[in-house]
């Protein structure tokens with residue numbers, strides 16, 4: 057035995073991490089699990105492993121506590137957005153503004169922020185309420201729906217098309233594109249669907265751009281097409297890229313969040329009764345449901361070798377910012393794992409934090425609030441369809457969302 | 473009687489770190505008497521000095537405490 061030789065095989069990443077005293081986990085976020093189980097699994101992981109090296113995929117770090125996630129969000133020079141899916145460290149795509157870094161990132165946000173600002177969004181409330189009521193009235197005599205496909209997907213799509221002044225007749229087209237795109241995320245068989253959806257969205261916006269060139273308009277996409285990025289005009293490529301990102305970021309997220317909100321309310325009569333009795337608590341309820349069910353498993357890329365709270369991170373490593381674990385952090389909140397509409401001040405990262413904090417948060421909050429208020433005014437009492445087994449409603453990452461949510465109610469209990 | 477720092481009559485000022493604000497909007501949603509959004513959704517103050525009412529002082533503290541970026545502070549006296 058010549059153990060003195062210097063040729064010993066280098067430590068594997070897992071051995072290196074273990075040697076440094078950091079926990080190692082094997083966590084497959086793509087596996088379908090029964091509704092809300094991911095939140096419980098991540099609650100357990102957070103308590104044992106504030107930071108962990110996950111051997112799944114190509115291997116990546118997980119930050120599971122609120123303070124650690126915030127540190128990463130606030131330090132884009134160390135944790136960059138050049139890659140944001142934990143299993144894809146070298147993406148062959150680039151999304152704007154999602155994957156831009158400071159200082160350029162700010163130039164894009166300056167163009168987008170004013171269009172989704174709290175003031176602009178507040179002005180849209182009457183039209184959002186109208187769309188919502190119309191949709192609920194078309195469903196209430198049915199006595200049963202799949203809330204996810206019949207309501208949660210359609211409502212944000214309609215609202216979005218209204219706001220950006222595209223024809224609402226295109227709702228079905230957008231719904232199908234978004235479903236295909238997300239079916240292809242984290243699922244190799246779906247890649248073709250995803251690519252086709254991307255190509256069709258691109259073709260739609262290419263045609264729109266040509267139309268806007270011929271007949272300039274002062275609406276959302278008209279303004280985007282003629283905007284300046286810093287001191288130069290936006291390029292066609294940037295316009296098409298940002299349009300795609302808005303569609304991908306703004307529709308499926310609201311759908312998923314609505315799914316969890318209604319799942320909770322269908323299974324917790326006391327909380328539902330409170331919204332029925334007092335619709336003015338809806339904004340607080342929405343905030344708490346956002347906290348308790350943070351759907352995005354976000355990602356960042358490490359840009360320097362460093363010791364991060366005792367863990368050896370290397371340039372090029374991927375990091376998952378586990379928002380679902382962080383926003384239920386027991387160090388941050390009392391009875392963190394419970395939904396409690398009476399929390400006074402909730403600070404959560406369900407919309408992210410730092411420079412990339414969600415562009416559409418004000419719109420999303422309003423959509424969710426209006427949906428809870430208008431639904432419970434008309435369909436106050438509903439429950440999970442008892443003929444559907446609890447294991448048939450499933451969820452998986454990297455963007456958590458329920459596969460379906462079959463609800464039933466007595467049509468005699470509907471309020472007209 | 474002179475105003476004591478921290479006392480009931482002390483002047484209360486909100487300090488804003490504009491570089492740190494990313495527009496979460498918790499302050500102006502929870503404490504609209506003290507904070508307001510600008511045209512991009514970043515924070516603005518309704519008044520530089522918080523008017524000396526219990527309600528607005530309560531709001532100022534709540535808004536400051538809720539800021540996820542710790543971009544807000546209070547100065548008494």
Ligand code: HEM
Nearest residue numbers: 153154305306309310313352406407408412414415416420
């Ligand atoms: C409840 C619904 C929503 C949730 C939970 C959500 C969540 C998030 C999160 C966590 C991020 C940060 C991503 C990162 O830092 O890597 C983000 C960014 C973003 N969101 Fe949302 N979002 C929602 C609704 C919307 C809506 C309605 C829009 C439509 C305008 C939208 C547009 C965007 C855009 C464009 C970004 C990228 C911002 C940037 O990189 O600067 N989101 N969202």
